Structures are given as C-alpha cells and as structure tokens.
Amino acid sequence: MQLSARNNLKGKVVKLTPGAVNTEVQLQLPGGDIVVSIITKESAEKLGLEVGKEAYAIIKASNIMIAVD
Template structure:
C-alpha cells in the first residue's frame, strides 16, 4: 500500500473501546507514547481491529486547533 500522507505511525493496539457507532482505539507507538483514534464500528470490524493487532495510524490534517479557558 502506498499513501501520500507523510505522518504514518506504526504500533500495536493496546485498548479497544467499542461503542454503538464508534470505536476508540489506543495504539502504543513506542517509548511510552500512544495515539488514540476514533473510527466507526463498521470500519473497526472491517479492518479486524483487536487488542494486540499491528496497525498504522495515518495522520493527514490541515489544521490542529487548541483552546483554553
């Protein structure tokens, strides 16, 4: 598979929280760092996501917004 996104982080699924519509997946990318992804349950099932599975988080965003009170 080839993709245009330059930010691809490979790791292992360490937590998989199933919801009615979405799944929240925590990926251990090493050195104590984690990436958390929210995807549809349909996609999680289609991809066979489960704890222990090797995955690649592909990050493609034009904006990162922060807010404080």
C-alpha cells in the same frame, strides 16, 4: 501499503472501546506514547482490529494549532 500522507505512525493496538456506532482505538507507539482515534465500529470490524495487532495511525491535517495560557 502506499499512500500520500507522510505522517504515519506504526504501533500496536492496546485497547478497543466499542460503542453503538464508533470504536475508540488506542495505539501504543514504540516509544510508549499512546495515540487515540475514534473510528466507526464498522471500520474497526473491517480492519479486524484486536488488542495486540499492529496498525498504523495515519495523520492528515492541514492545520495544527498550539496554545498557551
């Protein structure tokens, strides 16, 4: 797999929550942190996602904001 996004995190799918249109995917990273993404149900099916399968979280963002109280 080659792509231009530099922020890609490899992990393991630990939970899938399918809905009528979207699926919530929880990906556990090697250090134990969890990344959560909402993707279309169709995409989850096409990727063959299932608990225990390795996958990548690809992060492509032009802005990241930080806030404090």
